[in-house]
Amino acid sequence: MVKGSLYVNMNQVNQNEYLYGTLLSENIIGVIHDHYVTFHLNMDIDGPSNNSFVKVNLQKEMTSPGESPRRSYLKAVRNVAKTEKDAQIKLKLYDPSEFHVINSNKKSRVGNPVGYKVVPGGTAASLLDHDDPPQKRAAFTNNQIWVTPYNESEQWAAGLFVYQSQGDDTLAVWSDRDRAIENKDIVVWYTLGFHHIPCQEDFPIMPTVSSSFEIKPVNFFESNPILNIPPNSPKDLPICKAAASA
DSSP: OEEEOSOSSGGGSOTTOOOSEEEEETTEEEEOEEEEEEEEEOOOTTSSOOBEEEEEEEEEEEOOTTTOSOOEEEEEEEEEOOBGGGGOBOOOTTSOEEEEEEEEEEEOTTSOEEEEEEEOOOBOOOOSOTTSHHHHHTGGGGSSEEEEEOOTTOOOTTOSSGGGOOSSSSHHHHHTTOOBOTTBOEEEEEEEEEEEOOOGGGSSSOOSOOOOOEEEEESOSSSOTTTTSOOOOGGGSOOOOOOOOO
16 A cells, blocks of 8 residues: 655655655555454354344442451343344443353253354454445445344445445445344354554554454353363374575
8 A cells, every 4th residue: 555755755745744654665655444254154053044133231339338358249131133134233341241142942942042253353443434435335344243134145345346336235235225134044243343542563565463252152162162171182283394405
């Protein structure tokens, strides 16, 4: 993400001039930009069955005077999304939540619905105006999580032809139909993103920025699935060897 420049050194740049990026090398500016990758998660928890999306909010509760030496504690409030707009999620540092996909028709031996949770990683939100043409096409970045009913024609969050799009065939448009999603064949869309202010180490290949997310079981297994795995012995461990010279 670079552009040409007349500058070969920062001492040529007027202090009142803004480059909208970083001078990476002689005559080359790396412009400030974002990276987004949207994951289409058709999870089908415990078979091709109907699933539900649950937002689990962690909330602080205060103790009553004289009730306890403790002043506060935590509780988890589970909210099952009824429609698509209920599942449009903007991540917030001081409003922590977990995001579960459950099969309410399948229960563990103690009665919990089986499920998996999406654990967000990179969570950058776009700073562009929503009416900016690039943001109309990238409206899927307006939220970090969306949930829609499965539809074979709805596979590409930015629409089928991104660079010809006017923003009328995107995940945001589909989700605004506000269709029912409880106990349905649903798709979770998670957008991993990060802002990128380029630095010299990024040019010409970017090795310094990366991110990830996880999908983890929630009451899916009856107990810890690794308890009965035998321990590793030295012969099980990989041995690194230098590659033979060409």
